[in-house]
Amino acid sequence: MFEKGHYGGRTVPTDTRQGTYALTPSGEFLGSLNSNDPSAVARMLKSALEKWNEMTPDQRLQKGDPKRQANEIQRGETMFPSDGLVLRVFVRDLPREKNVEGWRASAWNQDYLWYRKSEVLSWVPKEWSKGARTAVSEPLVKRLVKFNLVDHVRGQTPFHPDEAIKAAHIFATIEKIKGQIASVKLDGDVKIERRGIWPVGGYSDMNNPKEQSLGLTLKLEGRAKFDRAKGRFSEFELLALGTRYGGTQYNGRFDDLAEAPIGFYFTLAGDTPAERVAPAHFYAYGW
DSSP states (O other), X not given: OGGGSTTTTOOSSOOOOOSEEEEOTTOOEXXXXXXXXXXXXXXXXXXXXXXXXXXXXXXXXXXXOTHHHHTTOOOGGGGOOTTSEEXXXXXXXXXXXXXXXXXXXXXXXXXXXXXXXXXXXXXXXXXXXXXXXXXXXXXXXXXXXXXXXXXXXXXXXXXXXXXXXXXXXXXXXXXXXXXXXXXXXXXXXXXEEXXXXXXXXXXXXXXXXXEEEEEEEEEEEEEEEEETTTTEEEEEEEEEEEEEEOOOTTSSOTTOOSOEEEEXXXXXXXXXXXXXXXXXXXXXXXX
């Protein structure tokens, strides 16, 4: 189906088929493009709808009952931890001395971070008293750092390998207790350093990669409210502020490799279908 789209027949330099596609349940191609321009996407969808309206029901639909296949389809969303901690994560560049021009000046991206119900208690001290302090367990901190403190402001980037994580600490301190609600202060620090050989210019240098380095140095501060009766957070905000340098193949930093400020913001996600999308690197969670 994708071979009929905007990258059809393209085998060099990569086999990517990234984009937005309109297809019928029967597998007929209706249209596609790779654009973040809403008006361009709308035009493509309008054209696809016109083609759909010209088709017969037999052309549109697949043979057989799709409900029989539903339970066989495994997507990350099927493991959504509705009783756990689901965070929405935003990342953007912060103001710098030499301002960036064009779309990059306001570029930002988002992702999600999931924790199961059994993991939530690791975010608060076991001792239920004012001043109690604990280090959030290493596996939970590592998940946040490895998969979400990544520079995908302008494009795609892989998660950090374990050896690149030089420091990763988050601490939780109870500042106030009112009934079953604890007000929790969060603080910590992260340091990422990685060296190796990889491309940073998209397709332009993919066949001639050179030695590269990248890193992030971040301070974390946040606040949250934990409901002990319900075993979950009613509020959660965490900021990670600092600097980044270097780039990866598809994250658009080929001309912006020097150290520059960056910020990450974690907050509770809602429960709309759009906010149940699996984290970008969920396949590496090991769930």
